[in-house]
Amino acid sequence: QQQVKQSPQSLIVQKGGISIINCAYENTAFDYFPWYQQFPGKGPALLIAIRPDVSEKKEGRFTISFNKSAKQFSLHIMDSQPGDSATYFCAASRAGTASKLTFGTGTRLQVTL
């Protein structure tokens, strides 16, 4: 049972454009929603995270939008750059389970010149 659904599977965006990746979850007990960035041959690195008590969080060019009623959250990358080309994973964890994360299946982002 996949508890976090991520889309699209792949995404091509022109330099300077906005990249948008969406995730939906099923388990209402989830209370922590991080996004990870992974380059080929490397481990995932935390990009930005949000808790359901806020609807948006922004850090630099990266913004998470969170819709608790719809059980959806998304990552927006403004002014996308070629260096942003990587695979992005959303994840979720629930209270009482420390940092046991349930990951989405990933979105491969390519930013073209």
Next chain:
Amino acid sequence: NAGVMQNPRHLVRRRGQEARLRCSPMKGHSHVYWYRQLPEEGLKFMVYLQKENIIDESGMPKERFSAEFPKEGPSILRIQQVVRGDSAAYFCASSPPRTGSRSGNTIYFGEGSWLTVV
């Protein structure tokens, strides 16, 4: 401040052999997690350990897989009698002791150990 250290980075084993993957958490971190990433898939939780204790092994296959985090030394993920389906990237992550009841301490991933079974 060294990050999460995993070794070996790449490991090739023949079917039926044993694979041992090691993980040293970040300094000051007492929680270790192992995740598996199959080709073109997301990461799947395997096990969560603290020193000398397995806290949650709900993601571990029932057979051939085991994990430990001894009082001294790195955490070890052991796969006995490997099969081709075990070929994957195995990521270790660590986090500091959790404070409070909320989840979501930031966990930091190592660079992974890529296991290839031939």
